[in-house]
Amino acid sequence: MAERHKITIVGAGNVGATAAHWAASMELGDIVLVDVVEGMPQGKGLDLLEAGPIGLFDARIEGTNDYAATAGSDVVIITAGLARKPGMSRDDLMKTNAGIVKPVTEQIVRYSPDAVLIVVSNPLDVMAYVASVTSKFPRNRVVGMAGILDTARFRAFIAEEAKVSVEDIQALVLGGHGDSMVPLISCTTISGIPVTEFIGREKLEQIVQRTRDGGIEIVNLLKTGSAYYAPSAAAVQMAESILKNKRRVLPCSALLDGEYGISGVFCGVPVILGAGGIGKIIEVPLLPEELAALRKSADDVKTNIGKLDIS
């Protein structure tokens, strides 16, 4: 019989622990939660394990400070790093989180050389680049989580406005995970019907702006941290598509090599996610202004990468 899948989640904070919860309840595999804080990942891991008999899921869940326990993971979700507080941009986290993501990636590669890395730490597209350069993994095995979250926010707001089920909203948000993200109204439908049939242009523009500000809206409400339910659900959706080889078409941050005329930078684009990570990067025909916005977004990421001392 096939072994169960193994998922490591680095960073047992809000996003990491909640991702463990989603993954366990979906029975995606056995879970290792790693953090630098002593006792905390062990405590959360044990607590989640003890929820199994109530939630009726079978999963081995182990919290640890030691990477040896992560050996042979199929998927590793990296959430280690600081989260935003009010007044902070994602970019403010850059140097600190690069100093965390780099050694974390080194440890992961040492014990799980064949894993697919799902990067969550912010600023997302730059941290995915740090993980990519540090791991030296092929580009299909390093993927950043942002587009699913941004798209989910967009879909949630559209569903609310149109008063229809979130299940029927298809949408695509591309670009970097920041103020220059590119929600594509041209690709947004409600069960295949253009969204413009349901919501006027002006209201849609407001929804686009609320989506761009979706992260800070929650930071300002929470005051002590940033969003974690939707971000963790998004990371786990990516893990599921990889582990079950579902080949879902999802917006993810990928290292581009000429796609959309962009190279050497992580940027949110639609990809096919399946066994082994990214199966294909899809090039959607974009309107000239959408393409320009995507390239501008990639340029912003490139400028930030240039501020870091990594290569």
Ligand code: TXD
């Ligand atoms: O869309 C997205 N990509 C994001 C990104 C959406 C939401 C959150 N996003 C970012 O994820 C956020 O800006 C942060 O950079 C990370 C994690 O957010 P989270 O809300 O989970 O932060 P917490 O609760 O502070 O948890 C971070 C944990 C905490 O327990 C630290 O002790 C741990 O990271 N940490 C480490 N773990 C392992 N190894 C090292 N070196 C380490 N340093 C800190």
